[in-house]
Structures are given as structure tokens and as C-alpha cells.
Amino acid sequence: xxxxxxxxxxxxxxxxxxxxxxxxxxxxxxxxxxxxxxxxxxxxxxxxxxxxxxxxxxxxxxxxxxxxxxxxxxxxxxxxxxxxxxxxxxxxxxxxxxxxxxxxxxxxxxxxxxxxxxxxxxxxxxxxxxxxxxxxxxxxxxxxxxxxxxxxxxxxxxxxxxxxxxxxxxxxxxxxxxxxxxxxxxxxxxxxxxxxxxxxxxxxxxxxxxxxxxxxxxxxxxxxxxxxxxxxxxxxxxxxxxxxxxxxxxxxxxxxxxxxxxxxxxxxxxxxxxxxxxxxxxxxxxxxxxxxxxxxxxxxxxxxxxxxxxxxxxxxxxxxxxxxxxxxxxxxxxxxxxxxxxxxxxxxxxxxxxxxxxxxxxxxxxxxxxxxxxxxxxxxxxxxxxxxxxxxxxxxxxxxxxxxxxxxxxxxxxxxxxxxx
Ligand code: GLU
Numbered sequence: 001x002x003x004x005x006x007x008x009x010x011x012x013x014x015x016x017x018x019x020x021x022x023x024x025x026x027x028x029x030x031x032x033x034x035x036x037x038x039x040x041x042x043x044x045x046x047x048x049x050x051x052x053x054x055x056x057x058x059x060x061x062x063x064x065x066x067x068x069x070x071x072x073x074x075x076x077x078x079x080x081x082x083x084x085x086x087x088x089x090x091x092x093x094x095x096x097x098x099x100x101x102x103x104x105x106x107x108x109x110x111x112x113x114x115x116x117x118x119x120x121x122x123x124x125x126x127x128x129x130x131x132x133x134x135x136x137x138x139x140x141x142x143x144x145x146x147x148x149x150x151x152x153x154x155x156x157x158x159x160x161x162x163x164x165x166x167x168x169x170x171x172x173x174x175x176x177x178x179x180x181x182x183x184x185x186x187x188x189x190x191x192x193x194x195x196x197x198x199x200x201x202x203x204x205x206x207x208x209x210x211x212x213x214x215x216x217x218x219x220x221x222x223x224x225x226x227x228x229x230x231x232x233x234x235x236x237x238x239x240x241x242x243x244x245x246x247x248x249x250x251x252x253x254x255x256x257x258x259x260x261x262x263x264x265x266x267x268x269x270x271x272x273x274x275x276x277x278x279x280x281x282x283x284x285x286x287x288x289x290x291x292x293x294x295x296x297x298x299x300x301x302x303x304x305x306x307x308x309x310x311x312x313x314x315x316x317x318x319x320x321x322x323x324x325x326x327x328x329x330x331x332x333x334x335x336x337x338x339x340x341x342x343x344x345x346x347x348x349x350x351x352x353x354x355x356x357x358x359x360x361x362x363x364x365x366x367x368x369x370x371x372x373x374x375x376x377x378x379x380x381x382x383x384x385x386x387x388x389x390x391x392x393x394x395x396x397x398x399x400x401x402x403x404x405x406x407x408x409x410x411x412x413x414x415x416x417x418x419x420x421x
Pocket of ligand 1: 139313
């Protein structure tokens with residue numbers, strides 16, 4: 001099942017449980033706008049390559065479209081549609097005033113030079129700048145895009161509109177309008193949710209074994225933060241494979257290794273394992289921080305974890321989700337678990353509006369409050385509807401989106417689309 005079909009299935013399940021207005025579900029089951037662009041870019045060797053780029057604007061019911069863009073060879077429109085939909089739900093779960101969007105360019109970032117990446121980014125901005133803006137659609141980093149790419153993005157957009165506009169994109173470097181705490185925000189938000197969940201269920205970090213799949217922005221910081229909280233990180237991995245040591249791995253060592261050698265697989269702290277093996281190793285908590293469709297009907301019956309924290313978007317298929325929930329495994333769903341990233345993006349955007357920058361303590365405090373309140377709301381809904389945490393998170397989002405739609409009425413942009421069909 002593809003990721004978009006998966007998301008739609010999750011949506012219709014939750015809609016049924018809460019008896020969501022069918023019109024609202026119909027509206028949210030389609031993105032508002034989809035843009036496909038072609039980007040001719042001069043490569044370092046003098047040749048010309050034409051890349052395909054996307055921006056999907058899913059919903060602006062609760063505020064401007066918001067969501068990252070990724071540079072990945074496998075990117076396709078359905079994937080971006082799924083991710084854009086998840087962004088609308090994610091922003092609604094944490095109650096920040098944004099809708100959802102997502103973008104991407106079909107390219108292999110690992111094989112591109114800095115100059116090529118800069119030219120692709122500037123071309124992408126030139127192609128989409130008319131449909132984005134600080135009050136309309138605000139991109140951010142995602143897989144294989146980073147703070148430097150956001151700096152080029154902001155620079156190119158500001159040139160095109162002839163105005164300094166740092167708030168057009170978030171996840172920028174601190175020196176050009178970024179926010180303290182943004183690079184660690186996805187991991188930190190997930191850690192706050194996990195910490196609160198464990199507190200409520202009287203589980204201690206000490207002696208709790210954690211596997212972290214993925215060692216990018218979310219996974220590497222998650223391993224370091226959880227290690228700092230007293231958890232034992234028994235395995236980490238990146239796209240090339242992983243390392244395992246039941247006594248524990250120092251994630252800072254793994255990070256150094258990744259920086260020096262390009263992969264955590266070279267880390268001497270444990271024995272090497274494949275990515276498939278990693279997910280099936282014994283542990284208490286499995287942190288999924290790589291990408292979509294990792295836990296599927298192929299490996300679900302071999303998963304040993306009791307809690308799964310989804311820092312990636314869509315890492316568990318609907319079928320595996322059903323199976324694991326049925327076995328009593330707790331899945332802390334992506335739209336809640338990884339919402340810390342977009343939450344600190346919101347703080348960055350607010351700071352850009354004010355041209356006044358906050359202290360890190362203030363950011364962490366505000367992030368923690370939002371993550372804990374959102375978890376509490378999801379847990380209350382889970383009790384009320386006797387459903388899984390994922391279903392409750394979708395219900396939490398739907399409730400806010402449905403209210404916004406009803407209040408805005410037939411003037412709301414999406415509503416018009418349905419009426420004029
Ligand atoms: N790409 C991140 C996500 O999937 C962050 C999005 C943002 O900050 O807008 O949530």
C-alpha cells in the first residue's frame with residue numbers, strides 16, 4: 001500500500017470513530033493545490049540536467065500552508081501529497097496556527113556538490129515563489145535538506161520580491177534569522193512526549209533499552225537526548241546499516257563516526273547489523289527516525305519493542321499499525337511524536353515577524369508545554385473513544401480542522417472547491 005493510500009486509510013478510520021462530517025473528510029482527502037515544476041540546472045561538469053520539483057498545498061483552513069521540502073531520488077507526487085496531508089493534521093494536533101504543505105525535488109542530494117545544491121535550490125524557489133510567502137506557504141527542511149539550503153531559499157526569495165523576508169522559510173541558520181533550538185526540535189519534542197508518557201505509566205529511563213533507526217537530524221539528536229535522559233541506546237543506524245551493543249552505545253561516538261567516515265556503521269562501539277535486522281532486535285523502545293514504510297506486514301511480527309516512537313513521517317503502514325496495536329504495543333504516532341520540529345518552526349516564524357529573538361530556555365519551555373498538552377489531549381480522546389493513540393491523534397486534528405471549516409463557512413477556500421465541482 002502506498003503512503004498516500006495509507007494516510008487516507010488512517011483518516012477514514014478515525015473519521016468513522018468520531019463520526020466526522022463526511023463533507024469535512026471529503027475536503028481533507030484532497031490537497032487544495034498541487035504544483036509540479038521542471039528545473040533545468042547547470043551541473044558542475046557543464047551538462048544540463050532537468051529535475052522535477054513539487055509543492056503540494058494541502059489545507060490552509062487553520063493558517064498558512066506549512067511544511068518542509070525534501071531532496072530525494074525516490075520522491076513522487078503521492079508521497080508529497082501524503083506528507084502535506086500529515087502536515088495539516090500535525091499542526092492541528094499541536095494547535096499551532098498553520099495548515100499543511102510539502103515539497104520536494106527528485107534528486108540524489110548525496111551525489112550533488114554544494115554548488116549544484118545551491119543552483120537546484122535557487123531554481124526551485126524561482127519556480128514556486130509565486131505560490132509561497134510568509135503569510136501564505138512557509139517551507140522548511142525535511143529529508144536531505146538543511147539549514148544552508150534554507151538560507152539560499154530565503155536569499156533567493158528575498159531577491160525575487162525585492163524585500164528581506166526571513167519568515168518565508170524556517171529552519172534557517174541562526175545567523176540569518178533562524179531560531180535557537182530548531183535543529184534539535186523534532187527530537188526534543190519527541191523526547192518530551194516520551195518522557196511524559198513514561199511518567200504517566202510509571203516507566204523509568206534507567207534500564208530501558210532503545211533502538212534508534214535513522215541518524216539524520218531527528219535520529220541523531222534523539223539518540224543523544226535520550227542517552228542524556230538515562231536510556232540505554234542499544235542500536236543506531238543510517239541508510240547504510242547499523243551497529244548494536246546490548247550493553248549500550250555512546251551516540252556521541254556514533255555521531256563523530258558519521259561525521260568522519262560518513263556512516264555510523266563504522267562505529268566500533270558495537271557489532272554491525274543490517275537495517276532489516278536492526279528493527280527486529282530486542283529492545284523496549286523503538287524510535288523510527290528514518291523514513292516512511294519501515295514497519296510493514298513483512299517485519300511486523302518480529303518487532304520486539306513495547307513502545308514505538310515515530311519521529312519519521314509515516315514509518316508504520318496501516319496494516320502493521322493495526323497488527324501491533326492489537327498486540328498491545330504502544331505506537332506514539334508521527335503527527336504527535338515529531339511535531340516538535342514544526343512547533344519550533346512556528347517560534348522561528350514568530351521571531352522573524354517580531355525581529356526579536358528568544359532565549360533557548362524560553363523556547364524549550366514553550367515547546368515542552370505544547371507537546372505535553374497535545375499528548376494529554378490525545379490521551380483524553382483515546383480514553384473517550386477507546387481507540388489507539390494514532391486514531392486519537394487524528395481525531396484531535398480533525399476536531400480542530402472541522403471547527404475551523406464550520407466557522408469559516410462557505411467562504412473557506414476548500415469549501416468553494418467542493419461547491420463548484
Ligand atoms: N519537515 C518537518 C516535518 O515533517 C518540519 C516541517 C516544518 O518545520 O515546517 O514536520
